[in-house]
Amino acid sequence: MSEALLEVQNLKKYYSASKGMFKKFGDSVKAVDGVSFTIEKGEVFGLVGESGSGKSTIGKTILRLHEKTDGDVMFKGKDVFSLSRKELRQLRVQTQLVFQDPFSSLNPRLRVGDAIGEAMVEHGLVSKREVRERVLEVMDKCGLSPFHIDRYPHEFSGGQRQRIVIARAMALNPEFIVMDEPVAALDVSIQAQIINLFSDLQRENGLSYLFISHDLSVVEHLCTKIAIMYLGNIVELAPKEELFDHPLHPYTKALLSAIPIPDPTAKRERIILTGDIPSPINPPSGCKFRTRCPMATDLCAEKAPDYREAGAGHFVACHYV
Amino acid sequence: MNETLLQVKHLQTNFYTENGVVKAVNDVSFAIREGETVCIVGESGCGKSITALSLMQLIPENGKVEGGEINFSGKNLLDLSKKDIRRLRGNEIGMIFQEPMTSLNPVFTIGEQMIEPIQEHLLLSKKDAYKKAMELITMLGIPNAEKIVNLYPHELSGGMLQRIMIAIALSCNPKLIIADEPTTALDVTIQAQILDLLRDIKKEFNTSMLLITHDLGVVAEMADYVVVMYAGKVVEEGPVLELFKNPQHPYTKGLLKAKPVIGERKDRLYTIAGQVPNLVDLHEACYFADRCEHAMDICRMKQPVLTEIAKGQKAACWLYEDGENR
Ligand SMILES: Nc1ncnc2c1ncn2[C@@H]1O[C@H](COP(=O)(O)OP(=O)(O)OP(=O)(O)O)[C@@H](O)[C@H]1O
Numbered sequence A: 001m002s003e004a005l006l007e008v009q010n011l012k013k014y015y016s017a018s019k020g021m022f023k024k025f026g027d028s029v030k031a032v033d034g035v036s037f038t039i040e041k042g043e044v045f046g047l048v049g050e051s052g053s054g055k056s057t058i059g060k061t062i063l064r065l066h067e068k069t070d071g072d073v074m075f076k077g078k079d080v081f082s083l084s085r086k087e088l089r090q091l092r093v094q095t096q097l098v099f100q101d102p103f104s105s106l107n108p109r110l111r112v113g114d115a116i117g118e119a120m121v122e123h124g125l126v127s128k129r130e131v132r133e134r135v136l137e138v139m140d141k142c143g144l145s146p147f148h149i150d151r152y153p154h155e156f157s158g159g160q161r162q163r164i165v166i167a168r169a170m171a172l173n174p175e176f177i178v179m180d181e182p183v184a185a186l187d188v189s190i191q192a193q194i195i196n197l198f199s200d201l202q203r204e205n206g207l208s209y210l211f212i213s214h215d216l217s218v219v220e221h222l223c224t225k226i227a228i229m230y231l232g233n234i235v236e237l238a239p240k241e242e243l244f245d246h247p248l249h250p251y252t253k254a255l256l257s258a259i260p261i262p263d264p265t266a267k268r269e270r271i272i273l274t275g276d277i278p279s280p281i282n283p284p285s286g287c288k289f290r291t292r293c294p295m296a297t298d299l300c301a302e303k304a305p306d307y308r309e310a311g312a313g314h315f316v317a318c319h320y321v
Numbered sequence B: 001m002n003e004t005l006l007q008v009k010h011l012q013t014n015f016y017t018e019n020g021v022v023k024a025v026n027d028v029s030f031a032i033r034e035g036e037t038v039c040i041v042g043e044s045g046c047g048k049s050i051t052a053l054s055l056m057q058l059i060p061e062n063g064k065v066e067g068g069e070i071n072f073s074g075k076n077l078l079d080l081s082k083k084d085i086r087r088l089r090g091n092e093i094g095m096i097f098q099e100p101m102t103s104l105n106p107v108f109t110i111g112e113q114m115i116e117p118i119q120e121h122l123l124l125s126k127k128d129a130y131k132k133a134m135e136l137i138t139m140l141g142i143p144n145a146e147k148i149v150n151l152y153p154h155e156l157s158g159g160m161l162q163r164i165m166i167a168i169a170l171s172c173n174p175k176l177i178i179a180d181e182p183t184t185a186l187d188v189t190i191q192a193q194i195l196d197l198l199r200d201i202k203k204e205f206n207t208s209m210l211l212i213t214h215d216l217g218v219v220a221e222m223a224d225y226v227v228v229m230y231a232g233k234v235v236e237e238g239p240v241l242e243l244f245k246n247p248q249h250p251y252t253k254g255l256l257k258a259k260p261v262i263g264e265r266k267d268r269l270y271t272i273a274g275q276v277p278n279l280v281d282l283h284e285a286c287y288f289a290d291r292c293e294h295a296m297d298i299c300r301m302k303q304p305v306l307t308e309i310a311k312g313q314k315a316a317c318w319l320y321e322d323g324e325n326r
């Protein structure tokens, strides 16, 4: 049944550090340093990690919003980095990106209806005559009222703006959406509305998502498979139940234990990691997590652990698992 | 329990804007006892920060505290002169904000910014103040104190800066620490470190804390007592165990149900329909009525008052008023 929609093999994205604030390190920033994963059709794939772990870079690279350094990205069996112009245009319809800040991702001078309809017309999916009707349809799906169509973005709250951004993405009838922290800026009550909208749209349209988040509780709710990143690498990847019920990597365990739970009677063993997240400009040798890992040994400093399958569909990179 | 350290009564803070008067803090009352951590929780714009800033008289220029009392160690802070308030800040009351970067001066070293207030408030020589700063930095788990004092704010990570802010807040042995979203800008594993640190401080020095957050998880971990705000008002308050076990106000209940929780796998999240009202031109009503599943006619006509519903637990909701009070 499972059918790979997106296949990522050993993807690397290094930013040149010869300019700007990274100059003094002379070297490059290894934002994404060899990651592999597969997203199947209809799957909601969660990508979790703290700041600087490379989540957003992966999201943009797989959509070919910028060039890769190395590795392969195949979307529906085609190499994303060797598409013809026509195929690339097609990719721009089939795939969409929704990101965190609903304030900066909308043009303030464009009415909501035009913002949502613009790309549809540009890609020739509907005629000018039909566009309004189609826009209203999408708006309705995304929980916006018809009278919103002629308003400007500044007249909307954060949650409504995120609905507009989602409607704009949905308008093209995509197969795959990269969501980069799409609810991080929203309040709990609004966040719940938007998360339910994501579930509905996904189910009704058989969509696949790459859902990027730092919030494990949101990811657990929404995703079917989850990858945990640390400084440019995936340290663990598993189906949701497996990852939450049997985490293997010490970083995953620490991350899970660090999330505050809204229950004052909850008794938990807390693993408090010492130290800071190292800079991706100058990461530790061997296993990059070793400087904060409670189980690190000399081996971890000498050699980076292999990323291997520890159980069915459960991948991990640690010398001691 | 212990004595009351801070008592806020009927605090009213308004902003004057082009669109009208914004009642940012609208008749807010609460108390903090010695050694107690009180959390104010609520969504964006409900008045958490302005409440904290009102206590310190640090509200933006177009705003004004227009009513109420803030009693702290026997004084009404609203009667104090600017100079006295300044002395209180960073002396008896320490403050920590969400963005440590914006509360520190980028052109001075960490050491310079720590030593000066210590000298001023504790009347120490420069050398002793330096020693005290080093002690504090080390106590907060920052390695290489000698090196850190010579660095500038931008050379430190967010977590480190927040530790420095806590060190500065602690430097004058305050009775009360006001922390406004101190971990919101930090990664989870760093947040865990900072929360741990704040807990240790409370244990060791019996410092009272006013902790502002929008994260119910942080509240559950840190609070002794919880104040829930909505649209400038306190809608519910109570001891942490009772409030989480038995929330009374439909808004509190909704918030607790809407948040996805690790280990709870539900098909759909509970949602609170609609959105927060505009704080300009609010008319007499329960401000939550438009989003409330239980709204009755009276809710749209009259403001409910905060009343004790269960032992120690108060809520402002018409569901709990019996006929004669309506
Ligand atoms: N300078 C100002 N002028 C006008 N209105 C203001 C000003 N500062 C704050 N407000 C308003 O006061 C209300 C309360 O703001 P406050 O900053 O206390 O919210 P908050 O609960 O801290 O929110 P957040 O969770 O986003 O920090 C908001 O409606 C806000 O728009």
Ligand SMILES: [Mg+2]
Residues within 6 Å of the ligand: B048, B049, B050, B180
């Ligand atoms: Mg605030």
